[in-house]
Amino acid sequence: MEKAKGTIEASKEESEIVSKLDVHPHRPNLDFSFYEDFTLRGIRVDRVQPQLVVCSFKVPPRLTDRNGNLASGAxxxxxxxxxxxxxxxxxxxxxVSVTMSISYVSTAKVDDELEVTSRLLGRKGSVFGTTVVLKNKATGETIAEGRHTLFSKHGSKI
Known part of the structure; x- marks a missing residue:
């Protein structure tokens, strides 16, 4: 139990880093929330097609775990x-996310250039299925692959 507790407990250095974060109130639909800005900053959109979006980014230190790998939560x-x-x-x-299933295949380190491909798998009424694949651009190695089911209640056509 103590080993598990030590794994999830923040170090003094980590606590100091978090205490220095500047979090502003979120204005929905006007700007990014802290959460969105923290994780999505630096992502470049490379290609947009119907049912397909391809992005790329370098792994920033803020999204890594204690071992220097891109964190599973990120x-x-x-x-x-x-x-x-x-x-x-x-x-x-x-x-609204309904389900997510992620296969963590490999790791990525700080400054690795990743390509993220997001594709619409299909739609049934208000439920959509998507897949997201993260690959190392230099090696072509798959880092992770996720399936994501979403609900979207679109307005009436009347």
């Missing part, structure tokens, strides 16, 4: 955010 957040991007429509209500 990967989960990327699957969540970029899985939703392929069904996003301006002016329509926010999409």
């Amino acid at each position: 990967i989960a957040n990327l699957v969540d955010e970029l899985g939703a991007v392929v069904i996003y429509r301006e002016g329509l209500p926010m999409n």
Whole structure:
């Protein structure tokens, strides 16, 4: 039990870093929340096609774990955010995640250049299925692959 507690307990250095974070109130639909800005800053959109979005970014230190690898939570957040991007429509209500399944295949280190491909798998009524694949651009190695189911209640056509 003590070993588990030590693994999840923040070190003094980590606590100091968190205490220095500057978090501003979020204005929905006007700017990014702290959460979105923290994880999505630095992502470049390389290509947008119907049902497909390809992005790239260098792994920043803020998204790594204690071993210097891209954190599994950061990967989960990327699957969540970029899985939703392929069904996003301006002016329509926010999409809600229903399920996510992620296979963590390999690791990525700080400054590794990653390519993230998000693709719409299909739609049944208000439920959408997407897939998100993170790959190391230099080696082509898959870092993670996620499947994401979302609910989006689009407005009536009446």
